[in-house]
Amino acid sequence: MEPRFIRNFSIIAHIDHGKSTLADRILEVTGSVLKRDMKAQLLDDMELERERGITIKARAVTVFHEKDGQRYQINLIDTPGHVDFNYEVEKSLQACEGAVLLVDASQGVEAQTVANSYLAIEANLEIVTVLNKIDLPHARPDEIAEEIENSLGIDASDALAISAKTGVGVPAVLDRIIERIPAPSGDPKGLLRALIFDAVYDEYRGIIVYLRIVDGTLEEGETIEMLGTGKVFEAIELGQFSPKMKRTKKLAAGEVGYFISNIKMLGDVRVGDTITHHKREKPKMLPGYRPAQHMVYADFYPTNNGDFEQLREALETLVLSDSSLDFQPVTSDALGFGFRCGFLGLLHMEIVQQRLEREHDLDLIQTAPTVTYKIIMVGGEEREIHSPGQLPNPDKFEEILEPIARVTIMVPVEYIGAVMQIAAEHRAQYIRQDHVSTTRVQLEYDIPMAELIYDFYDKLKSGTRGFGTMNYELREFRADDLVKLRVLVNGTDVDALSSIVHSTQADTRGRGAIKRLRKEIPRHMFEIPIQAAVGGKIIARETIRALRKDVTAKCYGGDITRKRKLLEKQKKGKRRMRAVGNVDIPQKAFLAVLGGDE
Numbered sequence: 396m397e398p399r400f401i402r403n404f405s406i407i408a409h410i411d412h413g414k415s416t417l418a419d420r421i422l423e424v425t426g427s428v429l430k431r432d433m434k435a436q437l438l439d440d441m442e443l444e445r446e447r448g449i450t451i452k453a454r455a456v457t458v459f460h461e462k463d464g465q466r467y468q469i470n471l472i473d474t475p476g477h478v479d480f481n482y483e484v485e486k487s488l489q490a491c492e493g494a495v496l497l498v499d500a501s502q503g504v505e506a507q508t509v510a511n512s513y514l515a516i517e518a519n520l521e522i523v524t525v526l527n528k529i530d531l532p533h534a535r536p537d538e539i540a541e542e543i544e545n546s547l548g549i550d551a552s553d554a555l556a557i558s559a560k561t562g563v564g565v566p567a568v569l570d571r572i573i574e575r576i577p578a579p580s581g582d583p584k585g586l587l588r589a590l591i592f593d594a595v596y597d598e599y600r601g602i603i604v605y606l607r608i609v610d611g612t613l614e615e616g617e618t619i620e621m622l623g624t625g626k627v628f629e630a631i632e633l634g635q636f637s638p639k640m641k642r643t644k645k646l647a648a649g650e651v652g653y654f655i656s657n658i659k660m661l662g663d664v665r666v667g668d669t670i671t672h673h674k675r676e677k678p679k680m681l682p683g684y685r686p687a688q689h690m691v692y693a694d695f696y697p698t699n700n701g702d703f704e705q706l707r708e709a710l711e712t713l714v715l716s717d718s719s720l721d722f723q724p725v726t727s728d729a730l731g732f733g734f735r736c737g738f739l740g741l742l743h744m745e746i747v748q749q750r751l752e753r754e755h756d757l758d759l760i761q762t763a764p765t766v767t768y769k770i771i772m773v774g775g776e777e778r779e780i781h782s783p784g785q786l787p788n789p790d791k792f793e794e795i796l797e798p799i800a801r802v803t804i805m806v807p808v809e810y811i812g813a814v815m816q817i818a819a820e821h822r823a824q825y826i827r828q829d830h831v832s833t834t835r836v837q838l839e840y841d842i843p844m845a846e847l848i849y850d851f852y853d854k855l856k857s858g859t860r861g862f863g864t865m866n867y868e869l870r871e872f873r874a875d876d877l878v879k880l881r882v883l884v885n886g887t888d889v890d891a892l893s894s895i896v897h898s899t900q901a902d903t904r905g906r907g908a909i910k911r912l913r914k915e916i917p918r919h920m921f922e923i924p925i926q927a928a929v930g931g932k933i934i935a936r937e938t939i940r941a942l943r944k945d946v947t948a949k950c951y952g953g954d955i956t957r958k959r960k961l962l963e964k965q966k967k968g969k970r971r972m973r974a975v976g977n978v979d980i981p982q983k984a985f986l987a988v989l990g991g992d993e
């Protein structure tokens with residue numbers, strides 16, 4: 396199709412403001428999917444996505460809409476709303492000329508509304524403002540339009556008011572996309588330049604590469620080259636998603652679609668790379684993307700040491716469909732062989748852990764998440780560590796630098812005090828405060844990443860009764876007075892239970908951690924001391940008393956089946972435990988190191 400009849404856009408919104416629902420309605424209104432075939436949230440096709448009701452991977456869909464007698468091709472790129480997947484939003488936006496900013500008309504502007512809007516503004520996109528959920532009795536479209544103007548500086552005076560649920564106002568959104576969002580400017584006859592904005596692994600089709608043709612035309616069967624990696628492939632199949640994969644002979648400037656080749660591994664495709672024709676004049680590369688940043692690290696160990704290879708295979712399979720996951724083998728004195736994994740954030744970590752257990756039937760011990768620290772060694776060498784266990788002895792290094800995030804929080808004004816208190820408890824540095832309306836305010840702080848993953852978000856949610864939302868971005872590494880908090884179980888240093896904390900927090904965090912550990916570690920036949928220590932100094936101690944009774948003593952009269960059942964039950968409970976020395980430590984204990992001050 397001629398570029399002037401094409402429009403490419405993304406929907407950007409805070410989580411749960413209705414992106415997927417609007418995408419579904421657009422498919423329905425444009426007749427891309429028959430109403431009776433309409434499954435709720437058609438674009439979220441991963442089982443986990445549907446279960447959690449969130450979008451993990453970006454999706455691109457092509458629909459057609461007629462306006463004033465002219466048929467237009469509209470490409471919708473669905474993006475995730477959660478902060479962990481900001482990276483995906485950024486990628487999608489670069490393939491578009493415009494964005495529909497969708498805001499829940501009862502909730503108003505939230506942290507990710509702001510963050511995602513800034514990404515769209517930075518990418519120079521035309522923004523079409525849409526207020527959703529006007530069917531709700533407490534919808535306040537006028538007030539929310541004002542919030543949008545105050546917080547984002549976007550003119551929202553003619554924002555469209557819709558209900559993605561009932562479909563009211565949805566056709567007008569399509570008309571406005573055609574009116575306001577510029578047509579792509581590429582030349583279908585120019586040198587081929589296409590942006591790879593995503594790639595997914597499909598069990599049946601292999602690797603599917605999502606691309607946006609910027610200039611030129613790509614035809615099926617042509618040989619292409621990826622300019623960044625220099626790799627050469629044949630475009631075996633080209634197509635668009637409508638929303639099912641639909642083969643086409645060619646894709647031309649402005650269009651969004653996919654290609655399939657004999658690419659074996661996701662690692663062979665660099666998202667952000669430029670595609671051109673092989674053995675022809677080379678065009679200039681497109682700007683591309685910054686690499687994904689791992690914010691959080693945690694170790695996975697198989698509960699059963701013999702499952703190590705199985706865990707490796709599972710991780711290798713997972714990376715095929717999730718290239719933002721990183722993993723390296725590690726060994727721990729206490730836990731044996733496992734893998735240290737890097738994640739985009741805590742939600743990403745949780746999803747990976749669940750996929751490993753569900754899709755690969757593995758029982759895992761996961762250590763508490765940690766952030767990256769930079770260590771300045773004696774002599775000036777700089778090292779990065781991704782677990783407290785890697786911290787060298789204090790006489791070997793000069794300084795520990797920790798990552799600091801700029802956090803933006805949106806709350807109703809009555810919760811400002813609560814947020815300030817939570818911030819103070821998490822070593823936050825106040826930056827600024829802006830009113831987005833008479834009732835809501837935006838607060839900014841610089842907070843150590845370690846505090847964010849400790850329990851800041853949970854505290855914010857409970858302290859603001861769920862009304863507080865936040866977004867963060869990594870700013871810098873800063874030196875501070877940080878120490879390693881060690882945990883000893885029955886006299887043995889368990890590196891997987893240690894953490895890095897600020898020296899002023901060592902006492903409270905240490906006491907809290909071992910109190911929680913005492914609850915999580917079951918009683919044994921002997922007494923177990925649990926101690927927290929900084930350097931050689933013990934700062935807190937708890938004791939798990941010895942078990943006296945024989946658990947099977949109740950089974951009097953020699954009822955062997957009951958006795959066997961009881962022992963069986965105990966054995967099952969043990970599956971998720973690891974023996975450290977002669978103490979069995981359950982999975983939950985490893986995570987109990989984090990989890991709020993007592």
Ligand SMILES: Nc1nc2c(ncn2[C@@H]2O[C@H](COP(=O)(O)OP(=O)(O)OP(=O)(O)O)[C@@H](O)[C@H]2O)c(=O)[nH]1
Binds near residue numbers: 412528531
């Ligand atoms: N009443 C009402 N509810 C809506 C409307 N649009 C969406 N919802 C509901 O809001 C919830 C969130 O909608 P989703 O479409 O999943 O939101 P999303 O923005 O795609 O969420 P993520 O994919 O998780 O970022 C769902 O329960 C929808 O049914 C609407 O217009 N009116």
